[in-house]
Amino acid sequence: MKKIQMVDLRSQYERLQADIDQAMQGVLERTSFINGEEMKVFAADLGKYLDCPTVITCGNGTDALQLVMMAMDFRPGQEVIVPAFTYIAAVEVLALLGLRPVLVDVHPETFQIDAKKIATAITANTVGIVPVHLFGQCADMGAIMEISKNHGLKVIEDAAQSLGAVYRMPDGSRKHSGTIGHAGTTSFFPSKTLGCFGDGGAAFTNDPELGQKIRMIANHGQRQKYFHESIGVNSRLDTLQAAILHAKLPHLDDFVQRRNAVAKAYNQAFALHPHIRIPQLVPNSTHAYHQYTIRIRGANRDQLRDFLKNQGIPTMVYYPLPVHLQPAYHYLGYKEGDFPVAEQLCNEVLSLPIHTEMEEDQLDHIISQVKRFFA
Numbered sequence: 001m002k003k004i005q006m007v008d009l010r011s012q013y014e015r016l017q018a019d020i021d022q023a024m025q026g027v028l029e030r031t032s033f034i035n036g037e038e039m040k041v042f043a044a045d046l047g048k049y050l051d052c053p054t055v056i057t058c059g060n061g062t063d064a065l066q067l068v069m070m071a072m073d074f075r076p077g078q079e080v081i082v083p084a085f086t087y088i089a090a091v092e093v094l095a096l097l098g099l100r101p102v103l104v105d106v107h108p109e110t111f112q113i114d115a116k117k118i119a120t121a122i123t124a125n126t127v128g129i130v131p132v133h134l135f136g137q138c139a140d141m142g143a144i145m146e147i148s149k150n151h152g153l154k155v156i157e158d159a160a161q162s163l164g165a166v167y168r169m170p171d172g173s174r175k176h177s178g179t180i181g182h183a184g185t186t187s188f189f190p191s192k193t194l195g196c197f198g199d200g201g202a203a204f205t206n207d208p209e210l211g212q213k214i215r216m217i218a219n220h221g222q223r224q225k226y227f228h229e230s231i232g233v234n235s236r237l238d239t240l241q242a243a244i245l246h247a248k249l250p251h252l253d254d255f256v257q258r259r260n261a262v263a264k265a266y267n268q269a270f271a272l273h274p275h276i277r278i279p280q281l282v283p284n285s286t287h288a289y290h291q292y293t294i295r296i297r298g299a300n301r302d303q304l305r306d307f308l309k310n311q312g313i314p315t316m317v318y319y320p321l322p323v324h325l326q327p328a329y330h331y332l333g334y335k336e337g338d339f340p341v342a343e344q345l346c347n348e349v350l351s352l353p354i355h356t357e358m359e360e361d362q363l364d365h366i367i368s369q370v371k372r373f374f375a
Helices: 009-015 017-030 037-050 061-071 089-096 141-151 208-218 239-270 301-310 327-332 340-348 360-374
Strands: 054-058 079-083 100-104 126-129 154-158 166-168 174-176 183-187 201-205 222-224 292-296 349-352
Touching: 009 017, 017 037, 017 239, 037 054, 037 201, 037 239, 054 061, 054 208, 061 089, 061 154, 061 183, 061 201, 061 208, 079 089, 089 100, 089 154, 089 327, 100 327, 126 141, 141 154, 201 208, 208 222, 239 292, 239 360, 292 340, 301 349, 301 360, 340 349
Parallel strands: 079 100, 079 126, 126 154, 154 183
Antiparallel strands: 054 201, 166 174, 183 201, 292 349
């Protein structure tokens, strides 16, 4: 049996090597390493895939969040609602821009921000909501967009983990993750569903005026070279990474299907297990399964991790400490017990290996060893 990895990037590269190498070689021959033609073509084709007219590539997913928030002209001291159980990027950007993150607890089974709790967090100072589509599926975007409409709030989707997922809106229309709110962002970190060979990110929007602003801010605040209309930053996806992503983009739906096949095997194996809670699907959302995350109940999660490690099976805990208990964010004034679901999840969640190249004997080994621990 081949060594088990959380994400087997080498095997995926070997399977797609001819297309990727050809794309990289083209960039090397043209030596247009910044803002080359491949970057423009990738952005256009990603927009076609997402059915979204404006895609702005940038340096990474965190930059994408910052660019969007700057373009929306949020002012220091204003409040933006974010989930209490999440990767830190969205909260970090808010803090860096002088905005106040307002945390809301999450749903215990889907791990997404609990839309039913958002309304109570809204104040006269609230300007936005950042639903983080954690682990690969969308938050309850139908409800969130209704709240946005009723309160005049901007919605920025953090789709760094959910590219390839689709959400069915209340009117029956189907929209890609990241294209439902006023703007969306994603990451092309190598382990993501669509990953490059370094850092990369993108922002997307259906609003051409907002898109133009985002693009300008990403380029030092200039629309025309050396004429700076606003304060900007320097954040771009280099041409080599764009070429790699463009070679992989036609395989994105296949990547999602392969990850779903692994998740289906896990679900069937663990659905009735007394100590394992499998992830619950959000109604109306498909799942890209960037991570397959279970909850361990009535047993010691860390002992299970150690046992699996000894069997050659890596695992990860996303995330071991909720936002409100992170030392950097004590200034927000939250305390232990304020977000009980987030705190509980941090003690229970465990992510198992999932990727596009999982082999049957590897999957069987993981499942059998998880069951063996409890037996």
